[in-house]
Amino acid sequence: MREHDMLEKEEIFSKVLRAGRRTYFFDVRATKADDYYITITESKKFTEEDGSFHFKKHKIYLYKEDFGAFKEILDEMTNFVLNNKGEEVISERHQKDFRKFFSERTEEAETVLVSESFTDISFDDI
Template sequence: MGEKELMDQEEIFSKVLRAGRRTYFFDVRSTKAGDYYLTVTESKKFTHDDGSFHYKKHKIYLYKEDFSAFKNNLDEMMSYIIEEKGSEVISERHQKDFKREEDVLVENNVTDTAKDSFTDISFDDI
């Protein structure tokens, strides 16, 4: 039996999560002894200048004896992030129309000297 056939035979249950350029595959597989384990694969698509592309994959194997500790750590880390930063994504760089401050200054013809020479004036000064 070939490697591909063996892998298909081991696969019991699968779910896919698409997240932008990344895709996550969650696969329940079977050991030779008939027990189950989980693989989580991150696949990320990269496009070359000529239009061709390739995928980079990273995989973790998670066995039943580690499920509880793994889940506890994952829950703790995710809760920490939500408590510290909230659930809203705050990274502007992930937005399609994101522009760096330098790009905006160039578009508005603001040079470094003009930016540095700006003076705050309050209505109390008038």
């Protein structure tokens, strides 16, 4: 393999985000014309019953001409989620007492709904 071919496969700039069973790799790479683009790779670890494991990887290639629109939509989507659900993670995997928490919250909500929806009415008022 020629030296130039080897160089084009190397990352120019990289960052790694480890998030539980998932790892995200953000890499700046160079095209053959020596322009830059970004790859985002999600690697997820799967463990087999026998203790062995394997990784599944998904990759996105993001080119400069798409940066603006991609960033705009990503910002819009993340803001929507945070504005509507907050930053607290609520899920079975991330909260051991999720079912208890959800059950208590549902009971509280039902109690509030019942108490707020009922009004004392005197038949003398009719």
